[in-house]
Amino acid sequence: MFFVDTLEFEGLGNRSYLVGGPRAAVAVDPPRDVDQVIAAAAKRGVRIAYVAETHVHNDYITGGPELARITGASYLVPAAAHVSFARTPVADGDTVTVDEGLVLRALATPGHTPHHTSYVLEEDGRGAAAFTGGSLLIGTVGRPDLVEPRLTEELARAQHASAHRLADELDDEVPVLPTHGFGSFCSSSQAEGDATTIGRERTANDALTLDVDTFVAEMLAGLDDVPAYYAHMGPANAAGPAPVDLTPPGRADAGEIAARLAAGEWVVDLRSRTAFAEGHVTGSFNFEGDGKLATYLAWLIPWGKPVTLLADTWERIADAQRELVRVSIDRPAAAATGDPAAWIREGERLASFPRARFADLAEVRGRGEEVAVLDVRRDSERAAGHVEGAVHVPVHELYGRLDEVPSGTVWVHCAGGMRAAIAASLLDAAGRAVVAVDDGFDAAHEAGLTVTRP
Numbered sequence: 001m002f003f004v005d006t007l008e009f010e011g012l013g014n015r016s017y018l019v020g021g022p023r024a025a026v027a028v029d030p031p032r033d034v035d036q037v038i039a040a041a042a043k044r045g046v047r048i049a050y051v052a053e054t055h056v057h058n059d060y061i062t063g064g065p066e067l068a069r070i071t072g073a074s075y076l077v078p079a080a081a082h083v084s085f086a087r088t089p090v091a092d093g094d095t096v097t098v099d100e101g102l103v104l105r106a107l108a109t110p111g112h113t114p115h116h117t118s119y120v121l122e123e124d125g126r127g128a129a130a131f132t133g134g135s136l137l138i139g140t141v142g143r144p145d146l147v148e149p150r151l152t153e154e155l156a157r158a159q160h161a162s163a164h165r166l167a168d169e170l171d172d173e174v175p176v177l178p179t180h181g182f183g184s185f186c187s188s189s190q191a192e193g194d195a196t197t198i199g200r201e202r203t204a205n206d207a208l209t210l211d212v213d214t215f216v217a218e219m220l221a222g223l224d225d226v227p228a229y230y231a232h233m234g235p236a237n238a239a240g241p242a243p244v245d246l247t248p249p250g251r252a253d254a255g256e257i258a259a260r261l262a263a264g265e266w267v268v269d270l271r272s273r274t275a276f277a278e279g280h281v282t283g284s285f286n287f288e289g290d291g292k293l294a295t296y297l298a299w300l301i302p303w304g305k306p307v308t309l310l311a312d313t314w315e316r317i318a319d320a321q322r323e324l325v326r327v328s329i330d331r332p333a334a335a336a337t338g339d340p341a342a343w344i345r346e347g348e349r350l351a352s353f354p355r356a357r358f359a360d361l362a363e364v365r366g367r368g369e370e371v372a373v374l375d376v377r378r379d380s381e382r383a384a385g386h387v388e389g390a391v392h393v394p395v396h397e398l399y400g401r402l403d404e405v406p407s408g409t410v411w412v413h414c415a416g417g418m419r420a421a422i423a424a425s426l427l428d429a430a431g432r433a434v435v436a437v438d439d440g441f442d443a444a445h446e447a448g449l450t451v452t453r454p
Helices: 035-044 064-071 149-169 198-204 212-222 230-239 254-262 273-278 293-300 314-325 358-366 379-383 418-429 442-446
Strands: 003-009 014-020 024-028 047-052 074-078 088-090 095-099 102-108 117-123 126-133 176-178 266-269 307-311 334-337 372-375 410-413 434-437
Touching: 003 035, 014 035, 014 095, 014 126, 014 176, 024 035, 024 095, 035 047, 035 064, 047 064, 047 095, 064 074, 074 102, 102 149, 117 149, 126 149, 149 198, 149 212, 254 266, 254 307, 254 334, 273 418, 293 314, 293 418, 307 314, 314 334, 358 410, 358 434, 358 442, 410 418, 418 434
Parallel strands: 024 047, 047 074, 074 088, 126 176, 266 307, 307 334, 372 410, 410 434
Antiparallel strands: 003 014, 014 024, 095 102, 102 117, 117 126
């Protein structure tokens, strides 16, 4: 018998796996904060004998080198991957014995990257689980455009072939256990569902139901924006990431917070968008700790800019640290917790701005008031419909395009409220009058606003 433990990282939309038998296990695509994997192995009472990477990741920093160092495990990395550290190169068809009766077989599945490799766990000679990384995902595949633009179509065709190879070699009941596809921007389209099998993918996945030309054309037409920080992840992973330091940052008082803002550093408030709107340090930005913190902070921040974190509790600071090291934002410059009134100097006041619904916007427009509406969704979202007259600047581009936002009070919206809160904080920090629309986009039409659709 074998086990599979899933480690889920909702903020980045990824999963890692610990799989093994009674005595030994292999960790597949481990996160940078490897203590979680070690704890999972300790709970099972197994030794981590192998660490396996499906590919050099573009969306997060791996913990593979550190986990292999700490545990003494063999570090399996696709042989064709260009890396600068010692590892055990694996090629198509290579096998390792994980535990008695359990063999891990490498299966070349290029497409997400040229060297991408899936791993099939075989129990007594039969395929029992497929760890597909960024190849075959739930209802989709990993995107092929993250390595080199000139290779995109070639890799898209390779994705189609790799999906068919997995389907041809594995039985219908074999679980498909991907790393990406749970909200990750490494997925070529948004996957639905939480679990799948080879059999289900045969009937539901475009890579297995469409001919290659149709599949490639449709996938390439639907590719979304690439987070800017991805450009830093691949090189860091190829070089071999350094160990992480999750010790608490230094505590900042009001004077230090003000000084860091004056120096042009980022002060990030992790509290809820409701709490932030009610009162916050002037010049600070709101990235909710419960939202996709790592994705959007790493996407927007000038790379290498020092970050000071503000939160209700030190537990929230610790959670944010853990999430941010996964995208190479390694050490907060400082942190502060507690009452926001303590984050400002004597004589200063907390800033605030109003929140609203689409119905409020419709009422204001109905009175004939001229207000600017800013849509900060991605291009693909706006293409499906937008509020008439709204200016469009995706949130990940807003920091560098603030001068394009119309004058006057700005009503800013996204699809649900989280990104609108980020955008509102950016505008507020720039001295703009802003209203954050905290509402689902479907409510725009229901409120009587004209929504232009293709």
